[in-house]
Amino acid sequence: MQNDAYIAKARAQILSEDKKRADRQGLLLQRLTDALRYQQVADEIVFGFSLLSLRKGQKISEKHGKDVAAGSFAEYASAYNMLAEHAVTPELGAAWKEFVANQLTNATQKDQEKFAQMIASLYRLGGLEMWFNTVFAKGHTLDQLLKGYSSQDELFLQALGKQKGLIKSTNLEGLADPKKFEKVWNNFVDNIVSYFISPSSTGFFAQFKQAGETARILALVVMRDLVDLFDDGLKIMSRSPEYQIVAQPDVSKSDTQRIVEERDKGFVFKKMLSKNLEVLQRWLELFYSIYGDDKRFDFYLLVKAEQALQDVHLDLKCVDWGKKKKDFEPGVYNVQEGVIGSQAAWARARPNSLENIFTFIHQSQLVLLAAFTHGILGDVFELLSVPSLVKKIDQVLKKLSDQNCCISLVGVLFKGKALTLSYNWPQRNHSASIEVQFASTTGEVFFTFSMFGDGGAFWKHYLSALEVSSLAKAILPYDKRLSERGFAITWKFADAEAKNLVSVAAWIKEVVDSALNIRSKKEIFNPKKVSLSTWTLYTYFQDEGDFESALKSADNEALNEFIQRLLSDPFYVKRSIESSDYNEIARLIVRALSEELTRDQTSPDTMKERLQMLRPGDALLGNYLDLYYGKFLLERGFEGQLPIDFMRHVLNLLHLDKSFAFKELLSLFGNNFALRAELIKVFLFLFGTEVNQELFLAVYPFILEEMATNKHAADLTDGLIQALNSIDVASFDTEDKQEFFKEILRGPFLRRFQDSVSQKIFDSYIFPMLEQSNGSTEKILLILGALYSDDKDTAGFSKQEKALANYTFKEWKSLFEERNEFFVMPGLGGLLQTGFISKEEVLAFFAQQIDTYFTWIKKEQQRQLASFIELLTVFLKYVLLEGNSEEAVEKALDYLKQLSSLGLSFNEATVIGALEGLWGEFPRLMRLVRRKLRKVALRFPEMFFKNYMKFLPIKNQIGLFGSRDRSFKARDLIQNISADSLRSWRETLLASGELNEANYAEGGRAFFEDFNTSLG
Structure with missing residues (x-):
């Protein structure tokens, strides 16, 4: 160093x-x-x-x-x-x-x-x-x-160290494979699990009982490692696709046969769960032997838990689970009710599926380890690691216990510089719990109160009562969760907020008393006694009458403060309005404003000015405010305003998106068709000066829907046609033109009109557009291509549309002669499939033009391939399904072969498009193109498997790779496909049940041998 x-x-x-x-x-x-x-x-x-x-x-x-x-x-x-x-x-x-x-x-x-x-x-x-x-x-x-x-503890720790090493080095991934299951499982049970459940005088139980507190604490760490490893193993096995649900298993078979041959998921899952349940049972016995007389642990953990484990053991042994899909699903089970130590009625909380038993065992093991920790440490509140704020919370809960609440500490956990305390609270047939979590990094405490059971609609009532009570004291709940069988609410506290603990404790005590029928719900929460600033935040919980009462009793200062906070405080809104519903926020603001302004006898103009002053930063909220202001005017009829004036006013409001306003006003008028028709007139009247084509397209579907059902529809067509004619189509680019005409001429809408309306639209707009095209090929094709491109259902076509189809076909024929290939294809396939054009004309057309067009295809390749496929599909449909000459069939197949060969030079997406277009219509042609498909598969193997194989019947998937084409090697294909794709395909084939000697050749079996070898 x-x-x-x-x-x-x-x-x-x-x-x-x-x-x-x-x-x-x-x-x-x-x-x-x-x-x-x-x-x-x-x-x-x-x-x-x-x-x-x-x-x-x-x-x-x-x-x-x-x-x-x-x-x-x-x-x-x-x-x-x-x-x-x-x-x-x-x-x-x-x-x-x-x-x-x-x-x-x-x-x-x-x-x-x-x-x-x-x-x-x-x-x-x-x-x-x-x-x-x-x-x-x-x-x-x-x-x-x-x-x-002691030295005895050191020996115990050495044994634990050995087990920890085994746990760390053990890989249970093999449990996912039925063929490897028994070897991996037996190794896990014999070398690891058996140590922790051994009753021998020198085994784990004896060493744990004789150990000091240091060794016991460390033993809990390794026990938790085992719990996590067992949990991983169960998930690996139960989520593996290699196992299957066997509805009628052969119980006479050996364990090995049921695992390897039948791959019986239910049998294997129960086998693993039974062993994990044994771990829980043995550890609970160890707990009893040490803490059975300890008054810190109540009846629910010391007596009721043992009965629960016996019941679950009998369920695993006797109940016929594992034969249905629902046995592996959680359903509505709530583990916080069913876990050992819970006070909920066991009959209601009992797990009702294998998946629920899995959850019950795992969570009960964690509860038991927390109880061990509590037993080893004694009075945890004497520990220097317990902060003063947590001690204050415990003191508050002890005071509740003095009021016959019987709240007991059942678990202590230190992990990641955080402390978690778990409390149980007996509730007759309900279950209540409290979790206190201290995060040392922030110095904050998270206090969570939960109730579960058959409370039904009352759970929402109790949760809302706690929320409103919190907000009334300016204590914001940190989080909340509501389910069919209970709720949970969390508050966050810092030391400076410790005074709020007493209030929170009082609220949860009131809710519990109500659940136990000690106090009525009205005593807990009387909405009429709550101020507006609190009450209006929870409109989903109250009826309109109570809200109006609170609104009228509030003074102007309270009204103004409420409005300002909703407009400018996003956090307040997020915590206060369920789902931050803009519609609800705006309704409350305008309602409060109207109350305020009505008191002062303020004019509508003043209210409009006030809205402008209060303009929020959020544009969507501004839209709703304007809309509700308009509704407010309409409802009160200020200054004798007519509905049409109101509509024009709302549509012209400075901040309002007009398409948004139009849609909202339609819904606002309900079934008043006269008002709805007036709204459309107003909108179309404004179109020429204020509404652009983008806005028109945004509301056009709503106008069409309205005209299809509104008895005033005939009176609206003039305005609609005027609006259509005012659009300068020439200013659009090609793509925008296509989309515009496709939207304007959508057949499903036109067909629903009254005959007079449909006739008027065709006579006054569609045909004049064609006549005024001045030979504009592009415009004609765009209009008519849009009409037929998407709609294959021709049952409802009008006479005008049928006439239009023949007119269109003549135009297309002339365009072929002009060799204007770019605009020829859009919509032609759809037009031909309407059935309005005679088969003779179609076949004659193909005979004259198909060779020329195929030449263009070869030049354009990818850009025009999709269009050609559509045409060729139509052609094949006519010549094959109608029994035409053999010569025509051969010609179609020749194009098909050329297309397959041509497709090899295209990108993946284009090849797949070609194959889907042709194969999806004509699977009977498979033999003729099989070799081409093989080449495509070798060229783009991964793409081929993911996107194409799904279109083939199972037997054809196998036959595609038979032995007739000796140049094709299956291994050349599988070596270039990912293991995931191969595995997925194999599972599909195996699940089909069609892999037998009757439906595939020897070459197919050879292929699967290579297939399985590649997957190992």
Whole structure:
């Protein structure tokens, strides 16, 4: 180490000075600290103090721990001092530093070595932090700590260390494979699990009972490691796709046959759960043997838990679970009710599926470990690691217990510089719990109160009562959760807010009393006695009458403050309005404003000015405010305004998005069709000067829907046609034109109109547009292509549309002759499939033009391929399905072959598009193109498997890779496909049940042999 020289110099300085030993030792510690901070450590030396400093990411072997135990304390004193950083509280950190400076520094070398040996064992087992905040935090002297760590404890820790090493090195991934399951499972049970459930006089139980508190605390750390490993193993097995749910298992078969041959998921899952339940049962017996007479643990943990475990054991043995999908699903089970130690009625909380038993066992193990911790530590509130704020909370809860509440501490956990305390609260048929979590990094406490059971709709009532009571005292809840069977609410406190604890305790006591029918719900929360500033925040909980009562009883100052906060305080809104509903916020603001202005007899103009002054930064909230202001005017009829004036006013409001306003007003008018028709007229009247084409398209579907159902629709068509004609289509680019006409001429809407409306739209807009095109090929194609591109259902086409189809087809034929290939294809396939064009015309058209167009395709390739596929599909449909000449069929197949060959030069997406377009329509042509498909598969293997195989029947998937084409090698394909794709495909094939000798050739079996070899 490069800083050896510096340390040696410091030692020499100390020894040369005539000072007391304590002074010399203090200076040594200072010099060592300086060396650690400022000297560079040589590269070849592992950080010498890593054992005790526990810096993240630094690992050290057992050898280094032995080196520390053998070395002199002076060399490691500063590193000992650094352990204070793991203290949950500053008081504990200060106590440790004092312990190091006064007791450990002045101890004999023998005691120092013994202490270092104990610390090394703690570190190896990963229990140093837990020991530091529990055993040491009890205020023990060095002598007491060493006496509590006997040679017998050291042997126990050595055994635990061996188990921890096995747990750390054990990989349970093999449980996912039925063929590997028994080997991995037996190794896990025999070498690890059996140790922790052994009743022998020299086994785990006996060693735990005889151990001191240090060894017991460390044993809990390793027990938690086992719980986590077992949990991982169960998840690996139960989530594995290699197992299957067997509805009718053959119980006469051996365990091995049911696992390997049947891959029976239910059988294997129950086998693992039974062993994990045995772990829980044995540990509960150990707990009883030590703490059975301890009054700190109530009936629910000491008696009821044993009965619960017996019931679950019988369920696993006797209930016919594991044969249905629901047996592996959680359903509505709530583990906070069913876990051991809960006071909820067991009949209601009992797990009702294998998945629920899995959860019950795991969570009960955690509860039991927390109870062990509580038993080992005694009065946890004497620990220096428990902050004063947590102690205050416990004192408040004890006062509640004095009122016959019977709140009991059942669990203590130190982890990650955080402390968590768990309390149970008996509730007859309900279950209540309290969790107190202290985060040392922030000094804050999170206090969570939960209730569960068959409360039904009352749970929302209780939760809302707690929320409103909190806000009435300006105490914001930190979090809340509501479910069918209960609720949980969390508050966050700092030391300065400790006074709020009494209020919170009183509220939860009132809710519990109500649940126990001690007090009525009205006594708990009378909404009429709550101020407006609180009441209006929870409108989802009250009826309108109570809200109006609170509104009218509030003074102007309260109204104004409420409005200002909703407008300018996002945090207030987020915590106050459920889901931050803008609609609800705006309604409240405008309602409060109207109340305020009505008192002062203010005019509507003044209200509008007030809204402008109160304009929020959020535009959407501004939209809602304007809308509700308009509704306010309409409802009150200020100044005799007519509905049409109101509509125009709302649509012209400065901050209001017009399409938003239009849609909201439609919904606002409900079933008043006259008002809805007037709204459309107003909107179309404004179109020419204020509403652009983008806005028109935004509301056009709503106008069409309205015209299709509104009895006033015929009166609206003039305005609609006028609006359509006012759009300058020439200013659009090509893509925008396509989208515009596709939207305007959407067949499904046009067909729903009355005949007179449909006739008027065609006569006054569509046909004139065609006649006025002045030979504009592009415009004609865009209009008519949009009409037919998306709609294959032709049953409802009008006479006008049928006539239009024939007109369109003639235009397209002439365009082919003009060789204007760019605009030829959009919509032609759809047009041909309408059935309005005779088959003779279609076939004649193809005979004349298809060769020419195919030449263009070869030049354009990717850009025009999709269009050609659509045309070719239509052509094949006619020539194949209608029994046309063999010559036509051969010609179509020739194009198909050429297209497959051509597709090899395209990108992946284009190839897949071609295959889907052709194969999806004509699977019967598979043999003719199989070789081409194989080449595509070899060219783009991963893409082919992910995107194409799903279109083929299972037997064709197998046949595609048969032995007829000797040049094709299956292994060439599978070597270029990811293992995930291969595995997924194999599972699909196996699940199909079609893999038998009757439906695939010998080559297919050879392929699957390569297939399985590749997957290992």
